[in-house]
Amino acid sequence: MTDVPVGARVLRGRGWAARLIASRKFQKWAAGFLPTRGIVRREGEALFDLLSGFCQSQILMALVQFDIPQMLLARPRMVDELAQLCDVPPARMVILMRAAEALALVKQKRGGRFVLARRGAALVGVPGLADMIKHHDILYRDLADSVAFFRGETKTELADFWPYVFGGEMDADVAKTYSDLMARSQELVAEDTLRALDFSKATTLLDVGGGSGAFLEKVGRAYPKLDLMLFDLPKVAPSAAPRFAAAGMMARAQIAEGSFVHDPIPTGADAISLVRVLYDHSDTMVAALLAKCHAALADDGLLYISEPMSGGDAPERAGDVYFALYTLAMQTGKARSIAEISALCTDAGFEVIATPKPLRSFVTRCLLARKLNVNKH
Incomplete structure (x- = not known):
């Protein structure tokens, strides 16, 4: 071991750590061990965010294309009204609005009306952001493969x-x-x-x-x-x-x-x-x-x-x-x-x-x- 350069030993150690973390047996143990349980959960959530990132961006794109943030800025609205204004089947509009709520862009108030959440209001207020989001359809096609x-x-x-x-x-x-x-x-x-x-x-x-x-x-x-x-x-x-x-x-x-x-x-x-x-x-x-x-x-x-x-x-x-x-x-x-x-x-x-x-x-x-x-x- 003394003949191995320090840098090489560090890299070998990092590789060993990565292989350990990639082990399903280790993951299962770490998920149940109290000191590591939170780390496992946070890393899992971060990986899932990466996995679902495209879906999240499409939710954002749909909201902007339908102009829903501007509609909600004017006044709270029910799902049926939004569905009619956007020519979207009500059941699908429910899915879109629930997804937007999960992304902290809108909030559903008592009685079922949706309003803009703080993040959604910021979306409306940032100059040019909605236009840039609409423009992203080109980038999405370029990244398809x-x-x-x-x-x-x-x-x-x-x-x-x-x-x-x-x-x-x-x-x-x-x-x-x-x-x-x-x-x-x-x-x-x-x-x-x-x-x-x-x-x-x-x-x-x-x-x-x-x-x-x-x-x-x-x-x-x-x-x-x-x-x-x-x-x-x-x-x-x-x-x-x-x-x-x-x-x-x-x-x-x-x-x-x-x-x-x-x-x-x-x-x-x-x-x-x-x-x-x-x-x-x-x-x-x-x-x-x-x-x-x-x-x-x-x-x-x-x-x-x-x-x-x-x-x-x-x-x-x-x-x-x-x-x-x-x-x-x-x-x-x-x-x-x-x-x-x-x-x-x-x-x-x-x-x-x-x-x-x-x-x-x-x-x-x-x-x-x-x-x-x-x-x-």
């Missing part, structure tokens, strides 16, 4: 749904779908980004891939003296003008059209933001984009990055389960850790100066970097 998906054999629909990632022309209807979905889901991202990062040292902020200007509008309201610039595809960028006009920001806002895949980044800003942009693209494309941002900024210019990220050495559910699979289905990008993004920024000539702890990692995580002053370094 999980073995083929992970082998890379699936021709995914998501790859066609987001054609902008290739930097090419976009149909006007596709561009509107993209812009609307991004704008509605941008509010929470903007809120958490503004809580995490300070924009007070910038005088002009250029939002690259800024869509219809939802993020810039939020930053502009928080920093009234900040000048705003937006850069996005020709079919997308003009949609920001009505938003800026309605917010009274046209006097301090500029809109530039182009593709950061093919065109240089506009100059004139002392800060650039990349909000939910990097994870859409490959490492090669991200490196090229960061190099363009570096070229567009003067020395000491600031780079703000905000997007969902992988947990890195400590994988976590939002980044390493949901966003990792979503970007894999897009076939162009990936969820990166804060360390990976920091390394890409450093390679591009930036100094990372802040990586604040995320408030809600399932919404976004942020990084602030500064272009190194070549005269000082």
